[in-house]
Amino acid sequence: MKKALICGISGQDGAYLAQFLLGKGYAVIGTSRDAQINSFGNLQRLELRDRVKLESMSLTDFRSVLQVLTKVQPDEVYNLAGQSSVGLSFHQPVETLESIALGALNLLEAIRFTERPIRLYNAGSSECFGDTGDVAADESQPFHPRSPYAVAKATAFWETANYREAYNLFACSGILFNHESPLRPERFVTKKIVAAVCRIAAGSGEKLQLGNLGIQRDWGWAPEYVQAMWLMLQQDAPEDFVVATGKTFSLEEFAAATFSACGLNWRDHVEIDSALLRPADIDAGRADPSKAARVLGWQAQHFMPDVVRMMIQAEKEEKK
Numbered sequence: 001m002k003k004a005l006i007c008g009i010s011g012q013d014g015a016y017l018a019q020f021l022l023g024k025g026y027a028v029i030g031t032s033r034d035a036q037i038n039s040f041g042n043l044q045r046l047e048l049r050d051r052v053k054l055e056s057m058s059l060t061d062f063r064s065v066l067q068v069l070t071k072v073q074p075d076e077v078y079n080l081a082g083q084s085s086v087g088l089s090f091h092q093p094v095e096t097l098e099s100i101a102l103g104a105l106n107l108l109e110a111i112r113f114t115e116r117p118i119r120l121y122n123a124g125s126s127e128c129f130g131d132t133g134d135v136a137a138d139e140s141q142p143f144h145p146r147s148p149y150a151v152a153k154a155t156a157f158w159e160t161a162n163y164r165e166a167y168n169l170f171a172c173s174g175i176l177f178n179h180e181s182p183l184r185p186e187r188f189v190t191k192k193i194v195a196a197v198c199r200i201a202a203g204s205g206e207k208l209q210l211g212n213l214g215i216q217r218d219w220g221w222a223p224e225y226v227q228a229m230w231l232m233l234q235q236d237a238p239e240d241f242v243v244a245t246g247k248t249f250s251l252e253e254f255a256a257a258t259f260s261a262c263g264l265n266w267r268d269h270v271e272i273d274s275a276l277l278r279p280a281d282i283d284a285g286r287a288d289p290s291k292a293a294r295v296l297g298w299q300a301q302h303f304m305p306d307v308v309r310m311m312i313q314a315e316k317e318e319k320k
């Protein structure tokens with residue numbers, strides 16, 4: 001039985017990846033900064049809490065990383081942990097950089113130290129590309145990070161590439177574009193919109209406050225994206241991959257689709273709040289995920305309108 005260690009198992013991707021790997025027959029061990037006090041709500045929601053083993057591990061503490069790796073002896077490690085909000089990264093840049101860049105480095109160094117043939121997935125991000133304009137970014141697109149989060153993710157990406165080249169580690173990064181699900185916290189705009197629209201449709205009378213409606217993003221369905229992570233670690237050689245739907249929509253289109261799915265017109269319920277604008281933002285994030293299709297055989301099955309529909313359905317079921 002293969003053993004997978006998921007760092008950051010309490011998050012959205014961690015929970016879906018645990019579900020997917022358990023389905024593949026893996027023994028799944030997950031880490032949280034404090035496994036004693038974490039309620040693991042996402043694992044509970046997917047009814048996985050008792051099917052995985054949980055360990056406390058702080059990625060910024062080398063000793064704790066090495067201790068868990070030595071104890072668990074995993075075949076595959078998925079690093080999904082770290083401060084994951086672009087917006088919050090402008091307010092907590094040091095925490096963001098440390099948890100992502102130092103965290104990735106500690107993990108790489110600890111894997112090298114154990115001298116075991118561990119395969120590592122690093123959670124990279126499309127935010128590293130910055131504004132792609134009309135160009136659909138593939139793996140050769142240069143990085144131009146525009147937030148502390150993106151700077152940290154770019155650092156972790158190059159750390160991973162460096163350990164692969166310098167020490168022959170099987171380590172790769174998935175450069176994932178946005179992927180959403182009912183497990184997203186409300187800090188993320190997609191979940192914020194879906195939750196507010198459902199409340200408005202139920203008669204709350206509130207206004208939904210949004211920032212820049214013109215930004216364009218590639219929004220996919222999170223449960224599919226974790227399959228691409230696993231596929232990357234099953235290849236003969238470690239490589240980096242862009243993972244996305246290949247279709248870009250504006251935030252206005254996302255909001256309009258959500259309101260319209262509940263029989264409402266977004267213009268009647270949305271207010272623009274300039275306090276929500278970021279110091280630097282990305283106008284457009286466009287992706288070319290053709291390498292993932294060609295090499296991994298992975299292609300997104302769900303696009304933005306499906307994501308909206310499935311998130312609304314889950315939100316309504318949750319509130320029943």
Ligand code: NDP
Pocket residue numbers: 008009010011012013014031032033034038059079080081082083084085095096099123124125126176177178179180
């Ligand atoms: P989540 O925020 O849902 O989960 C990340 C986990 O990391 C949390 O559950 C938390 O676990 C841990 N964590 C949070 N803050 C810190 C911190 N300051 N220091 C250390 N650990 C922390 O993220 P997702 O599941 O959405 O994403 C998984 C990974 O993929 C992240 O690295 C994210 O940046 C990246 N990514 C996500 C995308 C998306 O659209 N979802 C797109 C591209 C990349 P605990 O509290 O238990 O320690």
